[in-house]
Amino acid sequence: MGPEANHPVRTTEKSLAVVEHLDETDGARIKDLEAELDMTKGAIHNHLSTLREHGYVVKEGEEYRLSFEFLTLGGRVRSRTPLYEFGRAKADQLAADTDMLANLMIEEDGRGVYLYQARGDYAVNLDTHVGYRIPLHNIAIGKAILAYLPDERVDEIVDRWGLPAATEKTITDREALSEQLETVRERGYATEHGERTESLACIGAPVRVDGELLGAISISAPTHRLGTDGFDEEIIGEVQSTANELALDIKYK
Known part of the structure; x- marks a missing residue:
């Protein structure tokens, strides 16, 4: 609500x-x-x-x-969103290049909303789908969004929705979340390892145009494909470069 x-x-x-x-x-x-x-x-x-x-x-x-009138309305709303308009092809390419599940997400009313998903050859089946709303604190694509929102907005979101635990690895402490969001800003990307779904790992990067946050893009895969000790630097680079290319496409449309 x-x-x-x-x-x-x-x-x-x-x-x-x-x-x-x-x-x-x-x-x-x-x-x-x-x-x-x-x-x-x-x-x-x-x-x-x-x-x-x-x-x-x-x-x-x-x-x-x-x-299906609701699908008609939702489709119209989504089609007017630059992240979706320019991001579909980028997500498709990212999924094809990595063989994983690629996601586009925006923030609305303090939660993440999936705008689009593209499946690579080895993409896993999850409970998420287009239009699905999800907490932002326990998944990489959500943390990539939170990290670039104003601090007061993050506080509002946490005050309203809390930091509910999905697994034993979920961040449920505000200070710990703040520290991780600072790390995301330093690196330019977010990671998540079993914080929402056990044995699932994600890498997410924000899509920003002239400092304005439009949303984020990510890939999701079983932990053994993204690494258990550290995330594959090449794949991280692919996610970041895709986010940067998408931002440029939107800026110079």
């Missing part, structure tokens, strides 16, 4: 509750929604009918589900 609204519209909140429940359940009948939501059957039907009229919900038998 985003910041609290000054004057929330309850009707809108109820419609969004219906949408979110349909998303979580991949479709539901009115009686299912009635059992889960604090709304009457008639009110639920009215919200569903309105959403259906505007193309956001479809009905199949007695079950309602979200329509």
Whole structure:
């Protein structure tokens, strides 16, 4: 959820509750929604009918589900983002060159959002996907973003979302995170070794144009492919050079 609204519209909140429940359940009948939501059957039907009229919900038998209209809206938003527009080809090439999973990410509302993923020949299957939102503190691409945000913005993000542990290697201490972000700024890239997913390693680099942070690019692979004692310098260089090339493409578009 985003910041609290000054004057929330309850009707809108109820419609969004219906949408979110349909998303979580991949479709539901009115009686299912009635059992889960604090709304009457008639009110639920009215919200569903309105959403259906505007193309956001479809009905199949007695079950309602979200329509692809949300994909249309999300696709439009993504296509207007320079990091995606110019970054797709770069991520594709990085994935092909390294045989790994390449990712593009932006920060929105204090979390990372995957804009695009490209798969090399040996890319692993993960729980992430385009549109997936994720904490920024426990993955290389997220730390590459955090390192180049203003300190006060980082504090706001940590205050709001905390530093939850995903594995025993996750950074959960603010001071430790600050020290690592300083290291990221000194090196120009971030690394992560099992901090979010055990046996997975990542290398991420920020994409910045004239000092403005647009997002980051990364690769992910099993630890044995990126190294357990130290990350492969050649692969680090590929990630950094790809980020730099992407920044130049955006700047001189």
